[in-house]
Amino acid sequence: MLKLTKRTEYGLIALTHLAQRQGEVVPAREIGDHYPIPRRLLAEVLKDLCNADLVASTRGAHGGYALVRPAQELSLGEIVSALEGAPTVSSCGDENLLHGENSCDVQPICPIRSPLVKIKDKIWQMMLTTSLASLAEPHKPYRSLASQTQANGLVKSSIKSP
Amino acid sequence: MLKLTKRTEYGLIALTHLAQRQGEVVPAREIGDHYPIPRRLLAEVLKDLCNADLVASTRGAHGGYALVRPAQELSLGEIVSALEGAPTVSSCGDENLLHGENSCDVQPICPIRSPLVKIKDKIWQMMLTTSLASLAEPHKPYRSLASQTQANGLVKSSIKSP
DNA sequence: AATTATCGGCACTACTTGAGTGCGGATTGA
């Protein structure tokens, strides 16, 4: 359905949070306290972002994560790409990586491959020109609006849905 | 990973084929003969397209499928929407259908929901303004945004119909 | 040095979705 994974969404949320404290080192704990996101998952995502060099990590007691670039220079495309790979509209890769894994039987005569690549490029282009700042900005600066809502810690009570 | 399902791709292929014989009733058999697509799956997809009133089916001996509208008036958005539901970038529905199934714990304070909806709208808009005809005939330049012409770019000449 | 708060890595389970398949029945033209 053309949709992002939860990982990516969590990553974006975390990054917007970091963007508000740009330069500062923020522990994952704090982000987990503000948003009802499963802690471990958040940690997992932050780790991935760190491996992609979008955030820098500091270990130890006062450790945490910090944006490695200002939010204006961080594109949505980079983030998505780091968290779930570059967008692909068609199942086959876009150009020349066709022969190996993701080859499709239809490929030699596929009438829609080229057009779909163009669509993908447009989407990709759009994401590359959308900065993290423009995601975070249109919202009012909420510093501690949610810190009260669930100060008790774990919020994982409503994950199951029988 | 933000990608279409194979079903949708097969549907698009089938539709481009139908577009070439616009108005004519074409049996699924013929499409299956032209493209190495699993027959049964193709039938499934065509059935879905039929239920969505994008193609009309004729039963019986000389039966088959036909486009119900000219290819110029069939948007990619409609097709995708029919085959896998309207695109959703975020896991939560876009606006007001939030309370039921697809509610997310983060939702009340989610900083990225609104921006993601905008992204989705742009993609959606793009798909709605892309006609099936422009997919089937990649020669006509539609909106020169994709300036990322790779090495091969518009080399598309394998639509030959034997 | 002990403690504590943080990141890091590995591996694991449960669930959802996607791809692909089978078969018998209903329609319609020859």
Add this chain to the structure above:
DNA sequence: TCAATCCGCACTCAAGTAGTGCCGATAATT
């Protein structure tokens, strides 16, 4: 009647996603 076609339901198998557990490494604080 016969053959070609669409129709409907249900089913298997593989892959990906969401989420979890545990323990070790690192660094500030005491």
